[in-house]
Amino acid sequence: MDDSEINSEYYYKNHLLTTVKEDGKPYLLFGIPYNSDRGANIYSFTGKENIKTVRLNIQKKNFDIQEIRFNKYKKKSQSELDRIYKERKEIVDAKKTKYDSYPDYNFIIPVDGIVTGVYGTQRYYNGKKGNYHNGHDIAADTGAPIYAPSDGKVMLTGHYYYNGKFVMMNHGNNLISMFLHMDDILVAKGSIVKKGQVIGSVGNTGLSTGPHLHWSVLLNNHYVDPLALVNKVKVKLDN
Numbered sequence: 418m419d420d421s422e423i424n425s426e427y428y429y430k431n432h433l434l435t436t437v438k439e440d441g442k443p444y445l446l447f448g449i450p451y452n453s454d455r456g457a458n459i460y461s462f463t464g465k466e467n468i469k470t471v472r473l474n475i476q477k478k479n480f481d482i483q484e485i486r487f488n489k490y491k492k493k494s495q496s497e498l499d500r501i502y503k504e505r506k507e508i509v510d511a512k513k514t515k516y517d518s519y520p521d522y523n524f525i526i527p528v529d530g531i532v533t534g535v536y537g538t539q540r541y542y543n544g545k546k547g548n549y550h551n552g553h554d555i556a557a558d559t560g561a562p563i564y565a566p567s568d569g570k571v572m573l574t575g576h577y578y579y580n581g582k583f584v585m586m587n588h589g590n591n592l593i594s595m596f597l598h599m600d601d602i603l604v605a606k607g608s609i610v611k612k613g614q615v616i617g618s619v620g621n622t623g624l625s626t627g628p629h630l631h632w633s634v635l636l637n638n639h640y641v642d643p644l645a646l647v648n649k650v651k652v653k654l655d656n
């Protein structure tokens with residue numbers, strides 16, 4: 418949206434839209450929800466005094482399908498379930514925490530390695546449709562450095578049940594990156610990080626089957642393809 422009156426915050430379903438600045442002008446960066454229907458979609462952005470609606474024609478991208486077979490889940494204990502619940506809540510709270518800064522949304526790839534998973538793949542677990550893959554996987558040796566893809570502030574780190582050791586970074590105005598399954602974390606909550614700075618190393622912690630980085634990126638609380646920010650594609654809208 419190129420509108421010089423973007424001087425207040427806009428929300429999409431209660432989630433802050435990221436405002437970026439280019440050539441001194443503010444723009445809203447919107448992450449299209451993965452499950453949007455093909456064809457015309459109307460999205461409403463709520464500001465302090467007005468609501469902006471944007472009509473986007475969505476084309477379906479054909480994502481790959483991946484079959485994953487495993488032996489029956491081990492039933493989780495009550496203490497594991499409690500832990501997962503608590504960790505989920507901490508993540509939700511950290512995602513909502515604001516960091517007022519215009520992001521540099523021209524990202525660099527955080528790990529030098531081999532791509533083993535891409536954004537959007539529809540996963541089937543033992544034949545049952547599951548979640549889509551919400552990030553970009555890069556395999557590398559345990560201990561390989563992970564570089565911040567852009568400047569940002571560390572909002573949360575931890576060693577969680579699913580994520581393993583992870584870092585959540587807010588690149589500014591709630592453009593968020595998550596780095597999962599790390600071996601070592603070299604930044605602390607609240608640190609301001611520079612693009613290219615080493616934030617930790619590749620590992621195999623949490624729900625992971627080999628050393629790799631799972632990197633996911635969120636805009637307005639929706640996962641987007643991290644590579645869209647590495648190879649920025651600009652779409653001009655008329656309204």
Ligand SMILES: [Zn+2]
Pocket residue numbers: 534550552553554630631632
């Ligand atoms: Zn992954």
